[in-house]
Amino acid sequence: MSIRTRRFLNDPARAVAEMLEGYVAAHASIISLQDGMVVRAAPKAEGKVGVVIGNGSGHEPAMIGWVGEGLFDVNVAGPIFSSPGPAAILRGIEAADRGGGVLLLVSSHAGDIINAELAIEEAEDEGMDGVEMVVLYDDVASASKDRITERRGGAGLFYVWKMVGAAAERGDSLEACAAIARKVRDRTRSLSAATGTVAHPVSGQPLGDPDDTTLSVGMGVHGEPGARLGEDVAADEIARLMIDRLADDADLPSGSQVGLLLNNAGSLTLMELSVLYRGARAALERRGIEAVRSWMGPYATTLDMAGFAFAICHMDGELLDLYDRPATGAGFTMVGRSPR
Amino acid sequence: MSIRTRRFLNDPARAVAEMLEGYVAAHASIISLQDGMVVRAAPKAEGKVGVVIGNGSGHEPAMIGWVGEGLFDVNVAGPIFSSPGPAAILRGIEAADRGGGVLLLVSSHAGDIINAELAIEEAEDEGMDGVEMVVLYDDVASASKDRITERRGGAGLFYVWKMVGAAAERGDSLEACAAIARKVRDRTRSLSAATGTVAHPVSGQPLGDPDDTTLSVGMGVHGEPGARLGEDVAADEIARLMIDRLADDADLPSGSQVGLLLNNAGSLTLMELSVLYRGARAALERRGIEAVRSWMGPYATTLDMAGFAFAICHMDGELLDLYDRPATGAGFTMVGRSPR
Amino acid sequence: MIDRDLAARLVVAAHRRVRDHREELSRLDSVAGDGDHGVNMATALAEAARRAEQGDHSTPADVMRAAGSAFHETVGGAAGALFGSFFGALAGQLSRSEEPDARQLVAGLEKGLARVARVGKSEPGHKTMIDALAPAVRAARESLDRGDDLEFVMATAARAARRGARATAAMRPSAGRARFAPDHSLGTEDPGANTVALVLESWAEQLSSEVRV
């Protein structure tokens, strides 16, 4: 197996800018472009907390598709796989400011954190108050549980995005929104798997070994390598293995209610996703855990990676309420609320 | 470049059945399984026209994701790339019957038509009346315009699905629904393009030449080969070429209003889709044609084909009204209504 | 004479033969089609053979009717429908006599061919299964009219089917998926025509082995 290097683009160096133009044009009732950033077509009401995220591109619909009512106010898209720089993030913070403070959500990756910190330093230097950041992580493969803060961010963070977005829309304070971010983070776990790799659209560089078709578990969201599993493992077995690892890590007792996310990292077919989902539901049932909400589809992609991630979020009444609140994003939809 | 043969499945021969189980479990508030068919969780009101489609699998979310209120009542999923047989289609017709007649929508492919005709013969033999079928086509690459009825069905048929679904939900008669199907069909055109190919999950057989990375225009929805374009054509040029061909074929005058669909055949990135969409909008503008509604994403896939299709539907007041009516499907969402 | 058990053995023989050529049939279909023909035919015939072997049929017509239903119930696709219809029409003809012989069989093949042509709206030269079936049926009729016995009639039909299938390589398709890319399949035989040849060859061999025993 090998990878696709021929892409349907114009000049690859302009791909991110042209993507933003096209995507926003296709969804103009929800989002628009402002100074290179994706912002809500209809800004949030005055006095509410603005929610911002900066991230590398190549993960679409993350996060350009999650800007809108009940979600992010501003998304600052960086170059492919690279967090935007502090200058751009600072502009994003300013654009999201509706007078109620701004919460910068940061997926834990060296570049994202460093650039966010620098941006917040600059915001302080400019005399802005009420800018907070929360660093988020969920990927159980990236560090052991006793070093949980060293873990990196993965697809499970969509639970944070959704619930913090809902809290901010409802009018929660900056402090309350930050507390929800931390609470959801602490109740969420993810783990990814993939076969093969992808090529960077600008450098043309394949990530890792393009001829390696072994299934890896625990890849990063940029195709950073993971641990290898055998060649021919059945979907049910992969799902059980991954779900067990997540549930163990989260210490989920029988009777727990969870949100189950099955993320398509790019080119998995819905056939494969559905078969994996079926396996995950069986694995949860075996542990007496109930999937009360489900998401299945492309949330955070890694270009056209043939992979996926499972995430579980341990729900409670507060989180379910936030999860169920309406939201509108070009790449977000609230269908299939309850899997029952 | 080559193709992915390692898939995340259990026994490939059971993949379709397991997919249906998993997909329905993830979207249980919208759909359920009945006798191997995907049916609405909440059946349509008595007396309304039932709308049914049978199709091969491997094109998800088509059509399992388009069963629900305002869409299909029943989808009969056949084996991968193969229409279901007459016995299964007949069961689908029976399941969709709410006393107002049943409309069988058929995408024009030899197998789909033959099996649908046999099913309708059997329905008649069983004394059922009020079963109609409309054969639909839109792919300009598959036959010249003077032999338009020989064209095959492509991604443009989603306009028919949406509008007929809305008409049936509104309570239109069988005759009226069939008339709308024909009207939308006659105002819709599609054209596809892809690079590389895919492997059949059960036979493992790659379709066409797996080493051929040339861009082809006019592929079938099962990876049937198309005509080759050069190796390194920019996205803007491909989009212009395809849009021009569609608009010419449909004889669209300047000032026309169209729905623009950009279908992801499988593994295209949203980055590429957005860049292509941008190119298509520019190409339409150059002809004075306005894209008043847009869909962009995976509608009818061909497993993980690295390809896409453009479709345009020439709108008028009646069609826009049907397009905008609410609908709920696990793979269907009404976001970004107006691109303005 | 074709009795219930022989009919069942014919269905089983057809399944074995097609199953053994499954990959090749899919490969032929992948050149200009969707690469599933071998899978479709093997799946349907496996079910047909299962039903034939269960043996709760009382006549050869029942066996063939069950085979037709197996096609219609398990696979679909163009060939699924057409082979299903073929077996259905064959069964209809066989049901006209208690113990059908070569005459009924040839009449049944003719009925089957006519049904396939009607349902598929296709003619010889369209590069389909018809291009194996039509010459086979014609050859069977001529052989029968010359007074040949069942075994010989079937061997003649099988040879004609194979020649017909080979000849499809030079044709440009005007039916089925392949017609949308007519040049791609030039030089490649039609998959459905190959299945026809395989089935008739398996029948000819089965009959000849029965005679020998």
Add this chain to the structure above:
Amino acid sequence: MIDRDLAARLVVAAHRRVRDHREELSRLDSVAGDGDHGVNMATALAEAARRAEQGDHSTPADVMRAAGSAFHETVGGAAGALFGSFFGALAGQLSRSEEPDARQLVAGLEKGLARVARVGKSEPGHKTMIDALAPAVRAARESLDRGDDLEFVMATAARAARRGARATAAMRPSAGRARFAPDHSLGTEDPGANTVALVLESWAEQLSSEVRV
């Protein structure tokens, strides 16, 4: 003495060198990272060089500050932020004198190193750019203290940076993306450390060519 124009030539030289090694830097990053390091660095330095060449800066500190901003404004990523901070800190130190000399430059490199370590929260041995920058800065300080001139100080620093970059091959990463797959990068040098070596080498060569002219 480092004047405005020399500072600009240093930035331009750094851009040329990194641009010429872009593919190699991305390849190093692809082993355990995300394969973009060469693209990131070349993009940022292209903008830094553009600003340096526009020449509307009045001091060498301005040139370096503009280079730092170019990193922060064009690319982001871990290395974008860190190199941007490095140039910013260097500029801060240079701005303390009208016509900075080797002493200010070495002090500036020290400030840059400290800023990178603070912002990146990383230490020597973590397999990062620090592992080239720290030995280079130390070597520059020692060379300066021995009384060497600017050209010699920079040549010494560049050699130490290159040795430091080479030594990262044997390290297991504990910062940056690569740390999540520590074994994958064993045997491969750290991309950011390589960029440090390339930049300092380009500066050493630029200074030696200036002296020769």
